[in-house]
Amino acid sequence: MTVTETNPAATDENRPIGFGRLQRKEDPRFVRGKGRYLDDIALPGMLHGAILRSPVAHATIVSIDTTEALAHPKVLAVITGKDLEGLNLAWAPTLSYDVQAVLATDKVRFQGQEVAFVVAEDRYAARDALELIDVDYDVLEPVVDVRKALDADAPIIRDDKEGQTNNHIFDWEAGDSAATDAVFDSAEVVISEEVIYPRVHPAPMETCGAIADYDPIDGKLTLYETTQAPHAHRTVFALVAGLPEHKIRVISPDIGGGFGNKVGIYPGYILAVVGSIVTGKPVKWVEDRSENLMSTSFARDYIMKADVAATRDGRILAVRTHVIADHGAFNASANPTKYPAGFFHIFTGSYDLEAAYCKVTGVYTNKAPGGVAYACSFRVTEAVYLIERMVDIVAAKLELDPAQIRLKNFIRPEQFPYANKTGWEYDSGEYEKTFRLALSRAGYEELRREQAEKRANGELMGIGISFFTETVGAGPRRHMDILGLGMADGAEVRIHPTGKAVVRLSVQTQGQGHETTFAQIVAEEIGIPPEDIEVVHGDTDNTPFGLGTYGSRSTPVSGGAVALATRKVREKAKHIAAAMLEVRPEDLEWEKGRWFVAGDPTQGKTMAEIAMGAHGTVELPEGIDGNLDAEVTYNPPNLTFPYGAYICVVDVDPGTGYVKVRRFIAVDDCGTRINPMIIEGQVHGGLTDGVGMALMEFIGFDESGNCLGGSFMDYLIPTAMEVPDWETDFTVTPSPHHPIGAKGIGESATVGSPPAVVNAVVDALAPFGVTHLDMPCTPDRVWAAMQGRATPPI
């Protein structure tokens, strides 16, 4: 028997075997331009598809003439809604139990809707041929203003649906209406406001696309897709096409950002499949930037009327709100089934209330469908924005400091696990501690002094605070499913004979760095260096089933699966080590990377030795086979509740209304931190996103329903020019129910930052008596607010 030298898993700070600032394993390929994105893939004989889209928001289709397009020498097929009707594919299920037109048959219902699909030898020919299709539209009055969607004389958009006699989709409520009203009836102060979260778009760097490769010989469909949820997509395709799962392989290659945009199933994906079946060749479809902005999933679009009941000294007692949710022409939002308004009922925020009630009314309009969780765990962003804006309005009206009012109302550490008034159980939190850290990092008192001096000189400086709690990691499958698929995730861990490992995930990275962090989870649990752990994901033929990456659920759900699967492997390794050392398993002790005999540390086996031993000749105990592997499907007992304290400092140009974000302090708590460097990157990205939404991003429409945000000339996204150097910090309050104590972080900053920025802008405008301003705080809107005028419509 050999004696092992010192523990090989002893950790070096720069090359952690486990948690720590490990350089990203995926970056060598990304920084060299060697990522393999969908559009980099070229299959032999591949054809190209392009979509003809509706130029108008609402119209009856009188006729479609494809003769000329078909005559184009490079065109192989032109597919219309009528053709799809024959295949029973003209309509497809959405993720919200509605149907969505793949290609319009009867009517078009939003500008940019899919009308015909051309398959040609190259991309240019396909685009050229679109011009040769002649569509006769009979234009109808559109429903653009969501507030008028339910008027008795509003045109009915979804006349395709039997029994649909108006534009109403759903009413959904949470909390206790009567108890809330009772608190309001006896409250000293009631403060009301209408808060709008305008329509925005995830706008990832890479647009959506697919390559369908149907093999008529073995009947197998291989579908390369920009999807955040390959397994869920495969199941939906199997159901729609009536094919068994093993005849469908969904591959998500490298993805250039998802942000919720790549959760849904778009007509283009289905059309690529139909195109491949019709032509017998692989067909690629990739949308351009305008198609992405105009037709794929938008986010938000909530009009929130809210009331807060409080005491005169700023104790918040209850909140109630009625939301009108604009879902566009098809209800294609991706929410867990029981929650048509997502997790909006987290709108009670970080505060200990006596009662709360929300009602959300979803309606159809002649706009693009979607309602995706853009960097938001299903409407958490809207919820956080509402409460954090309202708390500031209450503070302003009661002449209280916005920091003080928050301190007064926080849920206290001893109240966790905390049952809020709308049905959530917050797992853990130490809000005051995190908040005070942010205040001290910002130098809050000093900032207020500086502001007072500046105000005396007519300068407009604003300080904005936001304290947010998210609910991420959907979810316990008992409560949460999408299209009937319970929200759990699988993981498989296998140690090869030489001690190298492979971990297979059901989730799919889009830039978050899973190839690094999931290797770190395995490394932490078993002591194999992360570079020796291969992370396999994004291929349904090679990974276990699970619901995918969105709603910051990979760490809370899949991360739990990986930790537990690795622990199983470690346990199995113990029995093998015992056999190798000829001792009883109970006599062994674990140190990272190694089992050794209690009391005699020189007698031990490293994971590499055990791995080889497992496949060797040593006699293994009953029930222990020779493979060092394990598989777990993790069904989390609860969601995780990350939180953070953000402080934003802005300067507003009194002459132009231009807002400059001068400083931004972000203190996040996501429990156990796997890779602090990646976490910082996630936070930086999300903060930039938040500044964009607060100051410049929105998808507007004119009265005819023309989309006004269809290019990056109109839909402004923030660059390094518009953002400050971020000042980040953290506290660590582990989740008590998560195997490694981790909570999600991917969306925190996008969720938490818009209210901080808007609160800062409104604070800067306080001398003008402004107490509320809707996003985006563009110069014209800020300037109008300074003049006491209604802000231009969004």
Ligand code: PCD
């Ligand atoms: N504690 C902790 C947590 C976490 N982490 C890390 O971090 C990240 C993240 O995570 P999470 O939170 O779990 O998340 P996820 O699931 O993974 O992811 C998702 C997210 O993510 C974010 N971020 C990002 N990034 C990038 N780069 N890209 C992208 O796209 C994106 N997106 C966004 C979004 S929007 Mo949704 O979809 O809307 O719902 S959702 C989302 C990863 O890597 C992990 O591992 C750590 O480290 N630690």
Ligand SMILES: [Cu+]
């Ligand atoms: Cu949302």
